[in-house]
Amino acid sequence: EIGFPLVLRPSFTLGGTGGGIVFKKDQLDEALNRALTASPIHEVLVEKAVLGWKEYELELLRDNNDNVVIICTVENFDPMGVHTGDSITVAPAMTLSDTAFQLMRNTAIDMMRNLGNFAGGCNVQFAMNPQTEEIIVVEINPRVSRSSALASKATGYPIAKIAAKLAIGYNLDELKNQITQSTSAYFEPALDYVIVKIPRWNFDKFKGADDTLGFQMKSVGEVMGIGRSFAEAVQKACQSLENEAVGLGYYGKSLMHADELIEYIKIPKWDRIFRIKDALMAGASVKRICESTLIDRWFIYQIQKICDCEKQIAQYDLKTLPDQVLTEAKMLGFSDEQIVRIMREENADEIYERRKKMGLTRVFKMVDTCSAEFEAKTPYFYSTFENKPDGNKLLSNESIVSDKKKIIVLGSGPNRIGQGIEFDYCCVHG
Known part of the structure; x- marks a missing residue:
């Protein structure tokens, strides 16, 4: 018996x-x-629950050879x-x-390989006991899935396109990497940045409606943040949710005390990451939060970094804020708006002007599948702030301005009820 x-x-x-x-x-x-009714073939798998174990996914491709x-x-x-x-996900894996x-x-x-003569994409999910590192396979999806779309965006590797070509008989070493145009699709992507995906609920x-999260998916869309660190990527993702958040922690700050917040975050809900941040700001320890949520302490320490920086910013106003603190933030x-709210100021433009005078402006980094090991012909870019010791921003900016004609494509943000595929259609045709 289980x-x-x-x-x-x-x-x-x-x-x-x-x-x-x-x-x-x-x-x-x-x-x-209920489960038998939901299954079109009236079949249900009964398994041992591994609640609290860490969850990982691997995205794979296989050819006919x-x-x-x-x-x-x-x-x-x-x-x-x-x-x-419904889970916040991070690529590459941080605590593995x-x-x-x-x-x-x-x-x-x-x-x-045991699936038979199968060529194409595959997603495998694992659960891992955080104490013993015992591993259990949760599921295998021998197809292009929702996770494949995230992995494609995260790496710049066109998984669906390559999987389709593998399915009709091409081999990995016969297909070119479209970004480098010099390496083959057999070259495994390398990431020198962090991706954070946050779901969007309605x-x-x-x-x-019951907003408790569990085995049945309830989100209607998602956003993705790219940064040089987990902290930067998660803040960018929060800012992209279009729910009035201007960063982690600035979505309806909780009025609960630390002990109440610790009880609240025991149950996974859509706003749990915001309330974890509130609990840290209220004085709860990383250890207590880890015990309550079973989230790996590495992630909680990263949120603690954001809290520590926020507490520093709150000690100043626009005139007295040190350059070093602004750079770290x-x-x-x-975001500029987030910083002025922390200081209880009103004009985010003043932060922008201050940054310009300091020379603290965005630089653009490549998503090129190879961590700059090879020259990239068609990469895409993400913006970030980088503090070079010599202060030379040109050296750290990987985006080269050309005289070619340019277009701007405006996305509609995360899917939510009342807005969806028609915007994607316009985006693609744009």
Whole structure:
């Protein structure tokens, strides 16, 4: 016997539909009926619940010659128990030891090879016990998935396009990397930056809806932040949510005390990362937050860095704010609007003018699949703030201005109810 709690996972459903956790025997019949009804073939997988274990994903490609490459590792900020579509995710994995990664890599490759004569993309999800590093395979998706889209954006590697060519008979070494145009698709991407994905929910459109996150996906869209560090990337992602957040922690600051916040964050909800930040600002320790949420302490320490910088900023006004503190804040992803709100000032333009005088302006870095090991012909870029010792911004800016004609494509932000695919259509045709 496995014992309780159990996880019920209906076959052939997407987004965790019909699935859930059963904690007691008297809940089993009702949950099982619901899961069997949700499955089109009336089949349900009953598994041991590994709540609190860390969750990782590997994105792979395989060709007809049995060559396999790992495109990207993805780590979930939230532990097991939250659907990966509702979890904040980070690429590359931040807290994965080399030993555990090699075990996951070998396991994923063996699983893909055991699928038979299969060429294309594949996503494998793992759960890992944070104490013992015991690894369990959660699922394998032998197709291009939601995670594949994130991995493509994160690495610049066109997974869907390459997977389609592999499926019709091409091999990895026959396909060129479109960004470098000198390496093959057999070259595994290398990242010298951090990607953070944050889901976008629309619970405000459904009054009375349960906003607790679990095995069934509830988000309607997502945003992605790119930065030189986790702190910068997570702040950028928060600023992109279009829910009045101007950075981590500036979405309806909580009025709860530290002890109340510790109780609140025990249950995964859409605003948990904001409330973790509030708890740290209220004096809760990293250890208490880790014990309450089972989130890896490395992530909580990164949020603590943001809190420490915010406390520093709050000691000054626009006239007295030291250049060093402003530089550190920008490198940690603080927006100009966020900084003036912390200081209880009003005009963000003054911060911008101050930065210009200091020479503290954005530089652009490449997403080129190879960490600048090879020359990139068609990369894309992200903006960041970089503090070079010699102060030479030109050397750190990887975007070269040309005389070619240019266009601007304006995206619509994260999907939410009332706005969706028609904007994507316009974007693509733009």
